[in-house]
Amino acid sequence: MLDWSLSPQPIVGAPMAGTGTPALAAAISNAGGFGLFPGGYLSGDKLTEGIARVWELTDRPFGVNLFVPTPVDEQRDAGLLRSYAEALAPVAQSAGVQLPEPRWDGSDDFAEKVAVLEQARVALVSFIFGPPPVDAVQRLHAAGSTILATVTDAAEAQAAAAAGADLLCLQGTDAGGHRGTHRHDAEPNTSGWRELLPAVLAVTDLPVVVAGGIMAAGDVSDALARGAVAVQCGSAFLLTDECGMTDAYRAGFTAPELTEQVVTRAFSGRPARAVRNEFVARFDPVAVPVYPIVNQLTKPVRAAGAATGNRELVSLWAGTGWRQARPGPAADVVAALAADLH
Structure with missing residues (x-):
């Protein structure tokens, strides 16, 4: 199992698909945290x-995140998807793009x-969207990797432990971005990690x-005082120099007039927390759970x-504290987060 003493700071960089880069994962590890690609x-x-690129940039430990495969059911969901595609069609036409034919595959090349x-x-190796498959856990353990599983409540924590996870990431x-709920079609709970942690600690060691x-x-410091071993x-890190944020994403993320957030299925079919833009306002009410x-x-x-730099058409993933994000090197963010620990 991973020796956490190799990472001086108990700060894990979240694996932000589409935005996280090798440079960001490496920078967090180089600063004493633990980067996830x-x-x-x-x-x-x-x-x-x-x-390979992360290894070029750091000799410190780091990890990789995978999506657990999602079961898909074309017979059940084709009608829902068709209705959503019909709603999207005018926006796609206005943007000058065509909507693709659906590929009913939830494996993500797992x-x-x-x-x-x-x-x-x-x-x-960390996992999200379900308990890690036992076969994958066994194979990765044999390769020497520690297994981290993302959970959102005590029941999911028990399922992840039963699958062979070595540690848990409790996401409030x-x-x-995406909620880590094990079922994509379930409504996520609305509890923060402070509310959830006692129940999780009660059902697993x-x-x-x-x-x-x-x-x-x-x-x-609050998380560690409550019994967590680290934070993610x-x-x-979204505004850091090493992050792969697009100009459109940055424009929406930093726009002072965009003040609302919503947990929405509009972009992917899975619940995800985003800053409310025109796409969310238009499509959240008709979004379908077909991830x-x-x-x-x-x-x-x-x-x-x-x-085109259009903030109204992109997913503006952001946590509730997004206004506190600051530009600069990722190392500065790690240092600021760890300021009360020494």
Whole structure:
């Protein structure tokens, strides 16, 4: 199991798919935290390239995150998806893009990426969107990797422990981006990690990392005082030099007039916390729980928004403390978060 003493600061960089970069993961590890490189949405080859790049930038331990495969049911959900596509069509046309034909596959190339990680032998592999498959856990344990599983309540913590996880990431409702709920079609709870932690600690002896709204040194010291072994932070790093934020995302994330947040299925079919923009306002009321097919459907629209700098068409993932994020090197964020610990 990973020796946490190799990471002087109990600060894990959240694996932000689409935004996290090898440079960000490496910078967090180099600063004494623990960087996680996001493997979600990547092919096996792209994951291999990303891991190699992290290793070029750091000799410190780091990890990789994978999405647990999501069962899909075309017969059940095709009608829902069709209705959502019809609603999206005018926006796609206005953006100059075509909506793709659905690919009913929820695997996210999981098997290929587990095989990559068996060879890569990274210090830690984290999982989100379900308990890690037992076979994958056994194979990655044999390769020497520690297994971290994302959970959002005590029942999910028990399922992750039963699957063989070595430690847990307890994600509260304040976290930005996708909720880590084990069922994509379930409504996520609205509890923060402070409310959830006692129940999780009561049902498992596994070490717990907490996530959701961790933006300042006081949040970190509070988490450790409550029994967490570390914190996981994402939004705190979004404006850093090493992050892969698009101009459109940055414009929406920092816009003073955008003040509301919502947990929405509008972009992917899975609940995710975002700053409310025109896309959310229009499509959240009619969004359907068909993940990851909705993510495929909206991808060309989001890509058009990113290419043209249009903040109203992209997913503005953000935790509740997003206004506290500051630009600069990721190392400065790690130092600020750890300021009360020594």
